[in-house]
Amino acid sequence: MTRPVRSIATGWLSAPHFAPAVLLIVAYGVVPFAGSDYLLDAVLTPFLALGLAALGLNLLTGYAGQVSLGSAAFLAVGAYAAYNFNLRLHGVSFLMSLMAAGLVTAAVGIIFGLPSLRLRGFYLAVSTLAAQFFVQWALTKFGWFSNNNPSGVIDAPQLTVAGIIFTGAVGRYLFSLTVVVIATLFAIHLLRSQVGRNFIALRDHETAAKVLGVPLLRTKLLAFGVSSFFIGIAGVLWAFAYLRTVEPAGFNLDRSFEILFMIIIGGLASIRGAFLGAAFIVVFPLLLSRLGAALLGNVFDSGVLEMSQRIVIGALIIGLLIAEPRGLIALVDRLAERVLRRSPRPLPRSPQF
Amino acid sequence: MFDYQFFVEVLVGGLLSGVMYSLVAIGFVLIYKTSGILNFAQGAMLLFAALTFVSLVERGVPFWLSLSATLMIMVGLGITVERTVLRPLVNQSPMTLFMATLGLSYVIEGAAQLLWGTQVHGLDLGIDDVPFELGGVLISRFDLFAAAIAGALVTAFALFFRYTRTGLAFRAVADDQFAALAVGLRLSRVWAAVWTAAGIVALVAGLLWGARLGVQFSLSLVVLKALPVLVLGGFDSVAGAIVGGLLIGAIEKLAEVYIGPFVGGGIEAWAAYVVALGFLLVRPSGLFGQRLVERA
Numbered sequence: 001m002t003r004p005v006r007s008i009a010t011g012w013l014s015a016p017h018f019a020p021a022v023l024l025i026v027a028y029g030v031v032p033f034a035g036s037d038y039l040l041d042a043v044l045t046p047f048l049a050l051g052l053a054a055l056g057l058n059l060l061t062g063y064a065g066q067v068s069l070g071s072a073a074f075l076a077v078g079a080y081a082a083y084n085f086n087l088r089l090h091g092v093s094f095l096m097s098l099m100a101a102g103l104v105t106a107a108v109g110i111i112f113g114l115p116s117l118r119l120r121g122f123y124l125a126v127s128t129l130a131a132q133f134f135v136q137w138a139l140t141k142f143g144w145f146s147n148n149n150p151s152g153v154i155d156a157p158q159l160t161v162a163g164i165i166f167t168g169a170v171g172r173y174l175f176s177l178t179v180v181v182i183a184t185l186f187a188i189h190l191l192r193s194q195v196g197r198n199f200i201a202l203r204d205h206e207t208a209a210k211v212l213g214v215p216l217l218r219t220k221l222l223a224f225g226v227s228s229f230f231i232g233i234a235g236v237l238w239a240f241a242y243l244r245t246v247e248p249a250g251f252n253l254d255r256s257f258e259i260l261f262m263i264i265i266g267g268l269a270s271i272r273g274a275f276l277g278a279a280f281i282v283v284f285p286l287l288l289s290r291l292g293a294a295l296l297g298n299v300f301d302s303g304v305l306e307m308s309q310r311i312v313i314g315a316l317i318i319g320l321l322i323a324e325p326r327g328l329i330a331l332v333d334r335l336a337e338r339v340l341r342r343s344p345r346p347l348p349r350s351p352q353f
Numbered sequence: 354m355f356d357y358q359f360f361v362e363v364l365v366g367g368l369l370s371g372v373m374y375s376l377v378a379i380g381f382v383l384i385y386k387t388s389g390i391l392n393f394a395q396g397a398m399l400l401f402a403a404l405t406f407v408s409l410v411e412r413g414v415p416f417w418l419s420l421s422a423t424l425m426i427m428v429g430l431g432i433t434v435e436r437t438v439l440r441p442l443v444n445q446s447p448m449t450l451f452m453a454t455l456g457l458s459y460v461i462e463g464a465a466q467l468l469w470g471t472q473v474h475g476l477d478l479g480i481d482d483v484p485f486e487l488g489g490v491l492i493s494r495f496d497l498f499a500a501a502i503a504g505a506l507v508t509a510f511a512l513f514f515r516y517t518r519t520g521l522a523f524r525a526v527a528d529d530q531f532a533a534l535a536v537g538l539r540l541s542r543v544w545a546a547v548w549t550a551a552g553i554v555a556l557v558a559g560l561l562w563g564a565r566l567g568v569q570f571s572l573s574l575v576v577l578k579a580l581p582v583l584v585l586g587g588f589d590s591v592a593g594a595i596v597g598g599l600l601i602g603a604i605e606k607l608a609e610v611y612i613g614p615f616v617g618g619g620i621e622a623w624a625a626y627v628v629a630l631g632f633l634l635v636r637p638s639g640l641f642g643q644r645l646v647e648r649a
Binding site for chain 2: 067115118119121122123125126127129130133134136137140141253257260261264303304307308309310311313314315316317318321322325
């Protein structure tokens with residue numbers, strides 16, 4: 001480990017502390033009153049859910065260096081687990097279901113993380129696809145998971161916490177926001193602890209980490225577990241606060257890639273990067289469709305739109321990897337430094353696999 | 354009562370469809386061997402090649418002209434990819450390059466469908482898919498044809514690697530990139546050639562798969578069938594791709610027929626991955642993967 005331990009959370013430590021505070025005040029105090037239902041329901045709530053999922057994947061891929069292509073499967077596990085806890089265990093509060101769903105997802109994640117003990121790199125990435133296909137298959141095949149709905153669709157119950165019912169666009173937004181804020185604080189704390197340092201040591205040099213006494217086996221499985229926990233919670237938000245009706249097909253491989261793209265575009269091994277990437281992936285298609293409609297009118301049908309979205313996103317990923325492998329967050333940081341005219345601090349090293 | 358004839362029929366069917374998996378996997382192996390990149394865009398290239406060929410034929414271009422035109426386009430694609438994606442990313446970690454090929458697959462898939470439309474095309478290669486009987490076992494004529502093509506392709510590549518200067522250069526780069534550079538091989542040129550070769554494999558595989566499934570978007574998903582084959586056979590072994598393909602094809606079909614009914618069917622989607630993983634737990638270097646190579 002050549003990098004100083006403190007750089008784990010460089011972004012948060014060195015950023016002025018008022019920036020996150022201002023963000024929180026705006027998110028809680030201004031957005032619910034000023035934002036339209038469309039903004040809250042179609043932009044901010046999915047952004048929060050996917051941002052949390054990207055954060056979870058970033059713990060695993062960005063910090064611990066284990067690539068996973070099966071994130072959508074863990075979203076699905078979280079969503080269906082919460083649904084079943086809520087349905088089958090009476091008298092259990094929704095908050096309990098949420099936590100339990102996270103824990104179930106963590107357990108499933110650890111099981112599918114077992115190959116990481118023997119495989120690395122591409123072999124591991126490919127083996128995580130097993131989770132993707134198996135989970136989707138199981139949720140469709142076994143009616144029990146969806147309470148015997150023939151197509152596997154589940155309808156979300158009301159979000160009720162301690163007697164408060166979160167309904168409407170504002171309620172669902174506030175619920176998601178609170179969950180995401182708490183989860184993010186937990187992630188920051190985790191990354192500053194020994195566990196976070198172990199993750200980074202594992203990523204940077206497995207053999208060296210082992211020599212230094214990092215328990216590789218436990219750290220790898222913990223990385224899969226913690227990451228899946230976050231993604232599972234994100235799945236609950238995605239299903240219950242955003243879509244409210246979900247089917248297994250919605251958690252396909254494309255969704256997994258989408259989450260992977262978020263952390264590549266936003267920035268690997270960065271909490272802010274995960275959210276920035278999520279914001280980009282959520283907002284970008286909306287912007288592109290608006291732009292297309294404005295420029296070309298009706299010529300731009302939905303098929304053409306979808307294809308051009310794919311091309312632009314793909315090209316963007318390649319371009320970004322070439323121009324700035326550390327992601328958008330590195331660009332933002334550089335810009336902020338120039339604007340604030342602070343003495344430049346050394347940029348954190350990009351993660352090596 | 355165990356029905357041996359049925360068992361053999363399923364086994365042969367599985368082996369023959371395994372050949373089709375091998376065809377896709379060989380495209381991966383070519384690129385992985387020479388540049389250490391897991392090229393996720395192989396499936397997109399397959400779709401692009403098949404779609405281009407079918408669209409040309411449907412517009413009245415003769416068969417052989419379409420074939421050579423598509424071939425030229427695949428060569429162009431290979432060279433373009435080397436110029437625009439690989440060269441700027443030289444010396445980056447393999448995982449960065451893998452993610453770049455993920456982006457590339459999005460670009461190629463999008464471009465192919467933007468160019469030629471998203472509807473399903475039928476593709477007729479002029480082979481009747483009438484099964485014939487051999488020793489009491491029904492065999493698909495088309496599958497046999499595909500197997501023959503795959504065999505010819507592998508033989509051609511083996512000869513090419515063995516007897517041509519370019520093939521020698523491929524092997525040198527696969528063996529040691531820095532040493533190859535030191536003796537004066539032009540890495541960029543070798544990579545362009547490799548991507549072109551992978552493009553040709555994609556064309557062949559695309560036509561065979563396209564004739565089977567129809568040429569449409571889902572064609573690019575055959576990569577997902579090829580990945581467990583690669584894990585099983587080793588990313589860097591052509592022989593592994595072939596044996597792995599046969600094994601996966603056979604096991605998948607047998608599992609679907611004999612285990613599927615107990616769990617509700619449809620296990621083809623993940624059975625191959627479970628088999629490959631189970632195998633790797635016992636032998637992490639795969640069937641033919643080099644033991645010394647760290648799998649990172």
